Amino acid sequence: MENKRYDDLYNKLSGIFDEDSIFKDVPMHIHTSFKVGGNADIMVLPKNSDEILKAAELAKEYDAPYFVIGNGSNLLVGDYGIEGLVIKLSGRISNVEIDGDSLYAEAGARLASIALKAQVNSLTGFEFAHGIPGTLGGAVMMNAGAYGSEMKSVIEYVDALDEKGNIVRLCNEECEFGYRTSVFERNNYIILGAKIKLSAGDKDEIMAEMRRLMELRREKQPFDMPSAGSTFKRPANNFAGGLIEQAGLKGYRYKNAMVSDKHAGFVVNCGGATASEVMHVINTVRDTVNEKFGVMLEPEVKMIGRFE
Numbered sequence: 001m002e003n004k005r006y007d008d009l010y011n012k013l014s015g016i017f018d019e020d021s022i023f024k025d026v027p028m029h030i031h032t033s034f035k036v037g038g039n040a041d042i043m044v045l046p047k048n049s050d051e052i053l054k055a056a057e058l059a060k061e062y063d064a065p066y067f068v069i070g071n072g073s074n075l076l077v078g079d080y081g082i083e084g085l086v087i088k089l090s091g092r093i094s095n096v097e098i099d100g101d102s103l104y105a106e107a108g109a110r111l112a113s114i115a116l117k118a119q120v121n122s123l124t125g126f127e128f129a130h131g132i133p134g135t136l137g138g139a140v141m142m143n144a145g146a147y148g149s150e151m152k153s154v155i156e157y158v159d160a161l162d163e164k165g166n167i168v169r170l171c172n173e174e175c176e177f178g179y180r181t182s183v184f185e186r187n188n189y190i191i192l193g194a195k196i197k198l199s200a201g202d203k204d205e206i207m208a209e210m211r212r213l214m215e216l217r218r219e220k221q222p223f224d225m226p227s228a229g230s231t232f233k234r235p236a237n238n239f240a241g242g243l244i245e246q247a248g249l250k251g252y253r254y255k256n257a258m259v260s261d262k263h264a265g266f267v268v269n270c271g272g273a274t275a276s277e278v279m280h281v282i283n284t285v286r287d288t289v290n291e292k293f294g295v296m297l298e299p300e301v302k303m304i305g306r307f308e
């Protein structure tokens with residue numbers, strides 16, 4: 001961290017966050033499923049929404065950019081790291097409360113934990129999300145989905161912090177969910193939690209369905225290699241993985257980054273890949289698929305930080 005302003009911000013934040021909740025010069029490869037990325041200047045792990053608000057307000061006061069992350073499972077962080085403050089929510093703000101046929105989950109709750117809590121309470125409708133390795137906040141923001149369902153189908157409302165520091169409640173329609181997008185992507189809201197509407201089901205059947213979907217993932221996806229899941233969004237009337245395979249790029253490797261030879265929709269880290277190596281593979285895939293089929297693939301993975 002070379003910027004004096006960020007040093008001052010760190011000192012100020014240290015007055016609010018316990019020493020196990022604030023860090024400087026944090027290697028982002030240990031906070032992302034891709035295992036790629038340089039250092040973030042500062043990272044805080046808030047315990048409640050008040051700490052999130054204070055961290056965001058102080059970042060603004062010190063003119064430092066801030067970035068909220070969940071479990072880092074949809075991120076490619078640049079080799080030169082993230083300037084300013086990273087506010088990481090995964091695991092800390094993670095309470096899940098059952099309320100009849102619904103549940104309320106805080107932003108840092110892992111989808112797998114929410115799904116298991118729903119199962120234990122005989123609530124069906126969240127099985128699709130059990131194998132997605134993200135948090136509630138990241139999943140709402142991305143409108144994460146799998147196996148024919150998505151967050152849009154189960155969200156009743158979302159609580160978020162707006163740019164002015166007010167807590168706002170948005171109903172499902174106001175979230176403007178689309179394919180891997182939401183209103184939260186287009187503004188700077190921080191998702192705090194969400195009410196999820198489920199329905200009564202059978203515990204054993206819910207567990208069996210979660211196991212079935214997990215088995216499908218294990219069969220089809222490169223579970224043994226670091227990635228951020230599907231690298232590209234599904235193009236209209238087509239599949240990214242299919243186009244990449246037809247373009248002859250399944251298994252294409254550049255240094256330590258590669259198009260998975262198990263599922264061409266995943267770019268994987270073969271071990272020690274840099275963000276620039278991953279970007280090289282992503283750009284080669286995009287250019288080649290565009291040349292061959294006239295389809296420009298759009299990354300689903302969020303690229304953050306400094307790449308050069």
Ligand SMILES: Cc1cc2nc3c(=O)[nH]c(=O)nc-3n(C[C@H](O)[C@H](O)[C@H](O)COP(=O)(O)OP(=O)(O)OC[C@H]3O[C@@H](n4cnc5c(N)ncnc54)[C@H](O)[C@@H]3O)c2cc1C
Nearest residue numbers: 070071072073074134135137138139144145146191228229
């Ligand atoms: C093996 C594997 C399989 C996957 N399978 C799927 C799948 O089937 N379906 C699918 O949709 N995705 C899948 N993904 C991608 C990823 O898990 C999802 O997009 C997930 O929802 C991201 O959640 P996260 O907490 O990790 O978010 P992060 O990766 O930490 O962040 C993603 C984005 O959300 C924002 N964000 C995170 N938390 C908040 C918050 N509280 N408030 C505001 N913004 C926030 C971040 O700023 C960032 O822009 C997979 C990934 C992997 C590695």
